[in-house]
Amino acid sequence: MIPRTRHIQEARLFEVYVAERTGEPVQPPVAEHLADCEACGRRYTELVAFMDTLRREGDAEADAVFNASRLRAQQQQIAHRVALVGRPARVISFPGRIVRRTITASAARTAPRWIAAAAAAGLFIGVAVGASYQFRWGGPPRARQAFVVRDGASARASRVTAIPVRSTGPADMAADEAFLSDLEIALDRPRTRELQAFDELTPHVREIRDR
Amino acid sequence: MNGDLRTASDNDAGTGPGADPLEPGEAGVQPGAPARRAVAPLSEDSRLAIDIRGLVERGEMDEARERFGALVEIHQRRASRIAYQYLRDAADADEVVQDAFVKVFSRITSYRETWPFEVWFTRILINGCLDRRKARRRRDRWFVGAEITSADEAGVAASAPAADPEHRLLARERRATIAAAIDRLDGRQRTVFMLCHYGDCTPREVSVMTGLKESTVRVHLFRAARKLRHLLGGKP
Numbered sequence: 163m164i165p166r167t168r169h170i171q172e173a174r175l176f177e178v179y180v181a182e183r184t185g186e187p188v189q190p191p192v193a194e195h196l197a198d199c200e201a202c203g204r205r206y207t208e209l210v211a212f213m214d215t216l217r218r219e220g221d222a223e224a225d226a227v228f229n230a231s232r233l234r235a236q237q238q239q240i241a242h243r244v245a246l247v248g249r250p251a252r253v254i255s256f257p258g259r260i261v262r263r264t265i266t267a268s269a270a271r272t273a274p275r276w277i278a279a280a281a282a283a284g285l286f287i288g289v290a291v292g293a294s295y296q297f298r299w300g301g302p303p304r305a306r307q308a309f310v311v312r313d314g315a316s317a318r319a320s321r322v323t324a325i326p327v328r329s330t331g332p333a334d335m336a337a338d339e340a341f342l343s344d345l346e347i348a349l350d351r352p353r354t355r356e357l358q359a360f361d362e363l364t365p366h367v368r369e370i371r372d373r
Numbered sequence: 374m375n376g377d378l379r380t381a382s383d384n385d386a387g388t389g390p391g392a393d394p395l396e397p398g399e400a401g402v403q404p405g406a407p408a409r410r411a412v413a414p415l416s417e418d419s420r421l422a423i424d425i426r427g428l429v430e431r432g433e434m435d436e437a438r439e440r441f442g443a444l445v446e447i448h449q450r451r452a453s454r455i456a457y458q459y460l461r462d463a464a465d466a467d468e469v470v471q472d473a474f475v476k477v478f479s480r481i482t483s484y485r486e487t488w489p490f491e492v493w494f495t496r497i498l499i500n501g502c503l504d505r506r507k508a509r510r511r512r513d514r515w516f517v518g519a520e521i522t523s524a525d526e527a528g529v530a531a532s533a534p535a536a537d538p539e540h541r542l543l544a545r546e547r548r549a550t551i552a553a554a555i556d557r558l559d560g561r562q563r564t565v566f567m568l569c570h571y572g573d574c575t576p577r578e579v580s581v582m583t584g585l586k587e588s589t590v591r592v593h594l595f596r597a598a599r600k601l602r603h604l605l606g607g608k609p
Contacts, residue, residue, distance in 0.1 A: 172595075172599065173595050176594075176595045176598055176599075177591070177595075180569075180576065180591065180594065184575040184576070186575075209598075212602060212605075213570070213598065216551060216570065216601065217570055217571070219544075219547060219548050219551055220454070220458055220548075220551065220570075220571055221454060221571070222544075223457070223548045224453060224454040224457040224458060224571075225450075225454070227457060227463045227466075228450070228453040228454070228457065228463070228466075228467075232463075232467075233449055233450065233453065236449065236453070236467055236470065236471060237442070237445055237446070237449065239471055240445055240471050240474045240475065241438070241442060241445075243471065243475045244438050244441060244474070244475060244478045245438060247475065247478055247479045248429075248434055248479070
């Protein structure tokens with residue numbers, strides 16, 4: 163018999179809750195005390211309310227997520243997966259159709275290769291014929307001018323020299339003269355101080371002519 | 374202490390081929406643990422499981438599959454609740470439940486009527502949940518995951534169309550608080566609390582599942598409840 167002055171400990175109170183839930187018998191003295199002691203009865207009621215709320219909230223949340231339709235879908239999914247249990251694994255056939263298609267595709271690519279080769283040969287012949295034609299009959303006037311840049315040991319030694327490749331008619335000569343004059347005038351008046359040193363290194367047309 | 378129901382001797386219990394998660398000795402049930410033998414008459418699900426086992430052994434697979442559907446129906450809701458409370462993710466819980474049922478069917482020949490089917494099945498389910506939690510923890514090191522998926526939100530919202538938004542919001546906050554509090558429980562305390570409170574298992578059944586003494590299970594359960602009351606201020 164539990165004396166009235168001593169209340170039920172929390173652990174014992176919880177045991178009563180578990181016992182009631184699982185259908186186990188509750189110790190008679192504890193049951194008597196709970197019935198008689200108002201404070202313990204209130205504590206027990208609070209405990210039950212707390213645990214029930216936890217349970218109710220948890221179940222409600224889970225049931226909301228796993229509603230009837232979801233459970234049905236899950237059931238079907240399980241049935242589908244169970245149907246595959248114990249059956250031999252399916253052997254996937256070798257993808258013959260894909261191979262055939264690949265072979266056909268590679269065969270189809272053979273024709274464009276010949277076309278490309280023929281086009282390349284045609285281009286080569288065209289360039290060769292064009293070059294020989296130009297060699298015999300002369301090309302456009304600008305092609306006859308070439309500038310050779312010779313690299314020296316240092317930047318100071320570098321020179322840019324205009325070398326006439328072929329001399330042709332007087333009209334061309336005049337055009338060349340005009341171009342060189344323009345260049346000379348431009349170089350005669352260096353506006354930038356940094357270019358003056360460079361200008362000194364560069365031979366002027368008149369100097370060449372004087373030589 | 375992560376609450377894993379497997380011991381060193383049954384590292385693959387419930388997952389490995391031919392493993393009987395609840396066979397004494399194999400399952401790592403401690404010597405002092407109470408041996409719950411089938412003294413009471415077999416429950417409906419246990420009888421059904423035995424029938425299915427017989428059908429599978431005789432090679433009557435179609436009939437076995439058909440009967441298995443009834444077994445799924447009996448345990449599906451409870452399994453989903455446990456898995457959801459454990460994982461807090463609908464998709465993960467769904468997969469774990471499916472995996473557990475498929476595993477049960479493929480290993481049904483190793484089921485023994487010594488233990489109630491519910492205990493055997495729950496153990497497989499919980500081990501699946503624990504595996505999933507571990508995998509998620511590994512994954513969360515690299516990815517940021519949402520606590521509540523949009524699908525869950527949609528499901529919860531659709532379930533209470535009559536409730537006003539304020540009520541829904543309050544309920545959601547309350548549930549999130551409870552979930553956070555449960556998540557702060559120690560691994561074994563959480564497992565025991567989940568099984569007893571959401572899985573409707575008795576401390577004796579939980580002791581069989583976990584290999585813990587029944588008195589230890591009761592202590593864990595009490596401590597879990599006390600901690601939750603403390604964390605939630607007595608009122609959830």
